[in-house]
Each structure stands twice: as structure tokens, then as C-alpha cells.
Amino acid sequence: MQFGIARRGLAVALGLGLSLPGISARAEDLTGTLKKVKDTGAITIGYRDSSVPFSYLDGDQKPVGYAMEICLKIADAVKTHLKLDKMEVKLNPVTSATRIPLIANGTIDLECGSTTNNPDRQKQATFTNTHFLTATRYVSKKDKKLDKIDDLKGRTVVSTSGTTNIKQINEANTERKMGLTILPAKDHAEAFLMVETGRADAFVMDDVLLASLVAGSKTPDAYTISSEPLSKPEPYGIMLRKDDAQFKAVADAATKKLYESPEGKALYTKWFEQPIPPRNINLKLPMSEAMQKQLKSPSDSPDPAAY
Known part of the structure; x- marks a missing residue:
């Protein structure tokens, strides 16, 4: 009899959303x-x-x-x-x-x-x-007025050796018959320097990395990053x-x-x-x-x- 009363009491308590000693309020055990x-x-x-x-x-x-x-x-x-x-x-x-x-x-x-x-x-x-x-884009000097991928036709571009980015620009060069001269750089700093000094028209790389390089350069306002990406996001x-x-x-x-x-x-x-x-x-x-x-x-x- 007492057991039946206890069970009914528990049911009422749970139905009212009340907590009882020894009854876990967690919906699930933590893992x-x-x-x-x-x-x-x-x-x-x-x-x-x-x-x-x-x-x-x-x-x-x-x-x-x-x-x-x-x-x-x-x-x-x-x-x-x-x-x-x-x-x-x-x-x-x-x-x-x-x-x-x-x-x-x-x-x-x-x-x-x-x-x-x-x-x-x-x-x-x-x-x-x-x-x-992020996406693969390119940075160039504003006075060159480059923005789209096809704007690079016949130009000299640089990208960093061993990256997916240099692979992507090589593939685009072949597929689109762009006539690019593609130069490999040992690192990102060297690649950006080549654009800075005019040895390359553009540097192809992840857009956020390019933005960081531009922002940290001597003349950030002299550069622009292409609006058209070379890769999917x-x-x-x-x-x-x-x-x-x-x-x-x-x-x-x-x-x-x-x-x-x-x-x-x-x-x-x-x-x-x-x-x-x-x-x-x-x-x-x-x-x-x-x-x-x-x-x-x-x-x-x-x-x-x-x-």
C-alpha cells in the first residue's frame, strides 16, 4: 500500500515538474x-x-x-x-x-x-x-587596372611554390589559353615583393593572406585584390x-x-x-x-x- 502511494506521489511530482531527492533533472547523461x-x-x-x-x-x-x-x-x-x-x-x-x-x-x-x-x-x-x-584571387597594383581573371592574359604572374594556388593558376592558364608567364616564389613575402618591384604583374594566393600582406605593406592604397576568384570558396x-x-x-x-x-x-x-x-x-x-x-x-x- 505504501509503495503504491509512493509511486503515485512520484508521478504527481514529475507531472508538475518538481525535483525529488535522488531524481536526476538532466535530460541526458553528459559525455x-x-x-x-x-x-x-x-x-x-x-x-x-x-x-x-x-x-x-x-x-x-x-x-x-x-x-x-x-x-x-x-x-x-x-x-x-x-x-x-x-x-x-x-x-x-x-x-x-x-x-x-x-x-x-x-x-x-x-x-x-x-x-x-x-x-x-x-x-x-x-x-x-x-x-x-577564403578563395584564390590575385593582388596587383591599382595603376595596372586588373580585376578579372581574363585581365591577366599575356601577363607575368607569381605564386608560391608548392601551394594549391600555383597549381590553380597553371590549370587556368592551360584551360583558358591565357599565355601567362608563371613564376614560382619560395615564400609569400618574396612573391609579394615581385609585384611590389614590378617583376610580376600579379600575385595569386588566398585572398585573406593577400589582404594581410597589402595591409602590412609600405603603401597599402597602391594595391587592389581581384573581385573575381580563381577557385570556389x-x-x-x-x-x-x-x-x-x-x-x-x-x-x-x-x-x-x-x-x-x-x-x-x-x-x-x-x-x-x-x-x-x-x-x-x-x-x-x-x-x-x-x-x-x-x-x-x-x-x-x-x-x-x-x-
């Missing part, structure tokens, strides 16, 4: 990163020291940047989701060589930089919604551990909310269209149509054709 954060009271962000303007060190050697701000938004969402009064945000430096291993072994929980989300990396990690779309994303559905769901919800709000556009403007620390350079990189579309309908796809 993966969320469990780790709940247990330790800390989340660890991996940052790059020179990926301007995504994640880099300012004048006080503090990590700042577009991707860093997004990661901090995700951290806030995790704290709220777990209903934590306090949560420590730890910062751990990573490089292009260490970022994936440190995500995989649990040293860092979020990798905040300029990491391309592609099928190969999807085998080792996963990504939240794309925060930037390539997505950058915040990297997470693979097979961690609970954590990814929180990160996806947080980034979707950010990107679809006016704050998403404002964040882009802050880091890509205004002076940034510590040297107050301005990348002057307006948001592309593909990026505008991405902010309106966030996607985590690694497929360039999705954008």
Missing part, C-alpha cells in the same frame, strides 16, 4: 567534452600566435582575433548549457602541425584559427559552422573533437545564433574592415557574397560547392 568541462570546471582553447586576423598575439602578447572571439562565445554557451557558476577558460598555443593532435588527445577542446574544413581533416576531427570563406571552421555530438550541438547552436544576428556582421567588420591591433593595419576585405550567404544560413559543410 565527451561537456562531461570533461563539467568535471574539471575548465575549457581549453587552442590559439595561433600569428594567424592575422583570426588568432594572433597583440602588443601585450594576449591572444586576440576574429576566431578567438567566436571561441569565447562558444565557451560562454557551454558554461550556460552546463549551468556552471564559474568556468575557467584556459589558453594553449598550437601550430599548424600540432593543432589536430592536440584536439584528438584532449589537450585542447576548441582550435581557434584559420583551419580549412576539408574531407581529409574530417577523418581526424570535426568542425562547427564555417566562420570564414574554401571554408574555415573552429575545430572540435571527432564523434562528440553533444559538444558539437552546443557549438553549432552558439555559432548559428551569433552568425545570424547583427553581431555576426559587426564582428566581421571589426576584424576585416577596420584597423586592428597592435599595428592598426586594415585588411579592407569586404564580405563576399558567399560569406553573406553563409552568415544568413550557417553551414558546417567541408564541400566548397555548398557555398
Whole structure:
């Protein structure tokens, strides 16, 4: 009789949404990163020291940047989701060589930089919604009045050896019968110098990298970046551990909310269209149509054709 009364009491309590001692209020048991954060009271962000303007060190050697701000938004969402009064945000430096291993072994929980989300990396990690779309374009001096790919016909162009970009311009040269003279450079600095000194008419590379080189040059206003891309958009994303559905769901919800709000556009403007620390350079990189579309309908796809 007492057991029956107890069962009826429990049913009433649950129906009213009341909590009873020993009854878990959680809708699901925590796993993966969320469990780790709940247990330790800390989340660890991996940052790059020179990926301007995504994640880099300012004048006080503090990590700042577009991707860093997004990661901090995700951290806030995790704290709220777990209903934590306090949560420590730890910062751990990573490089292009260490970022994936440190995500995989649990040293860092979020990798905040300029990491391309592609099928190969999807085998080792996963990504939240794309925060930037780069594409292969070219930089030239404004007085040459070059803007479209076909404007380069018969010209001398340079790109960095061993990159996908030099492969793309070689393919375009053959397919479009452009008659280009294509020079390889040992690094990005040498390639830009060749445009600066007139040895090449244009430098073909990722647009965001070109914008950074122009902004840091002696005469930024003397250069222009082509409006027409040579490639489909390539997505950058915040990297997470693979097979961690609970954590990814929180990160996806947080980034979707950010990107679809006016704050998403404002964040882009802050880091890509205004002076940034510590040297107050301005990348002057307006948001592309593909990026505008991405902010309106966030996607985590690694497929360039999705954008």
C-alpha cells in the first residue's frame, strides 16, 4: 500500500515538474567534452600566435582575433548549457602541425584559427559552422587596372611554390589559353615583393593572406585584390573533437545564433574592415557574397560547392 502511494506521489511530482531527492533533472547523461568541462570546471582553447586576423598575439602578447572571439562565445554557451557558476577558460598555443593532435588527445577542446574544413581533416576531427570563406584571387597594383581573371592574359604572374594556388593558376592558364608567364616564389613575402618591384604583374594566393600582406605593406592604397576568384570558396571552421555530438550541438547552436544576428556582421567588420591591433593595419576585405550567404544560413559543410 505504501509503495503504491509512493509511486503515485512520484508521478504527481514529475507531472508538475518538481525535483525529488535522488531524481536526476538532466535530460541526458553528459559525455565527451561537456562531461570533461563539467568535471574539471575548465575549457581549453587552442590559439595561433600569428594567424592575422583570426588568432594572433597583440602588443601585450594576449591572444586576440576574429576566431578567438567566436571561441569565447562558444565557451560562454557551454558554461550556460552546463549551468556552471564559474568556468575557467584556459589558453594553449598550437601550430599548424600540432593543432589536430592536440584536439584528438584532449589537450585542447576548441582550435581557434584559420583551419580549412576539408574531407581529409574530417577523418581526424570535426568542425562547427564555417566562420570564414577564403578563395584564390590575385593582388596587383591599382595603376595596372586588373580585376578579372581574363585581365591577366599575356601577363607575368607569381605564386608560391608548392601551394594549391600555383597549381590553380597553371590549370587556368592551360584551360583558358591565357599565355601567362608563371613564376614560382619560395615564400609569400618574396612573391609579394615581385609585384611590389614590378617583376610580376600579379600575385595569386588566398585572398585573406593577400589582404594581410597589402595591409602590412609600405603603401597599402597602391594595391587592389581581384573581385573575381580563381577557385570556389574554401571554408574555415573552429575545430572540435571527432564523434562528440553533444559538444558539437552546443557549438553549432552558439555559432548559428551569433552568425545570424547583427553581431555576426559587426564582428566581421571589426576584424576585416577596420584597423586592428597592435599595428592598426586594415585588411579592407569586404564580405563576399558567399560569406553573406553563409552568415544568413550557417553551414558546417567541408564541400566548397555548398557555398
